[in-house]
Amino acid sequence: MQExxxxxxxxxxxxxxxxxxxxxxxxxxxxxSGHHIVGLALxxxxxxxxxVDEYREAIRLRPDYAGAHVNLGIxxxxxxxxxxxVDEYREAIRSGPTTPRPTTTSGTP
Numbered sequence: 001m002q003e004x005x006x007x008x009x010x011x012x013x014x015x016x017x018x019x020x021x022x023x024x025x026x027x028x029x030x031x032x033s034g035h036h037i038v039g040l041a042l043x044x045x046x047x048x049x050x051x052v053d054e055y056r057e058a059i060r061l062r063p064d065y066a067g068a069h070v071n072l073g074i075x076x077x078x079x080x081x082x083x084x085x086v087d088e089y090r091e092a093i094r095s096g097p098t099t100p101r102p103t104t105t106s107g108t109p
Contacts (some may be wrong), residue, residue: 011045014045015045018038018045025038032057032059032061032065032068033065035054035055036058036065036067036068036071039053039054039058039068039071039072039075040071043071043074043075048075051075052076052079055068055071066092067092069089069092069095072088073086073087073089
């Protein structure tokens with residue numbers, strides 16, 4: 001019984017997080033990372049269609065967003081859309097890393 005209570009509590013917390021993130025997006029609709037994070041939360045809730053929509057919006061706003069391409073690929077794969085998933089993985093590779101490589105104080109890696 002205790003496990004069921006934790007699961008319900010976690011679901012409620014996740015729902016609150018999605019609501020807060022949606023408010024952030026409402027205030028700043030061109031925030032690609034906000035859409036990406038909402039997509040992650042929706043996927044965690046099992047809402048794949050809505051997660052896919054959020055990942056696609058993140059990519060529309062920032063076409064080189066490798067992380068969004070990867071997570072879109074995962075969601076599409078989960079939906080059985082393997083060809084489209086592979087396309088997203090390829091796009092993620094083309095987009096490259098989403099964070100810069102660390103450098104030393106001399107400016108070289």
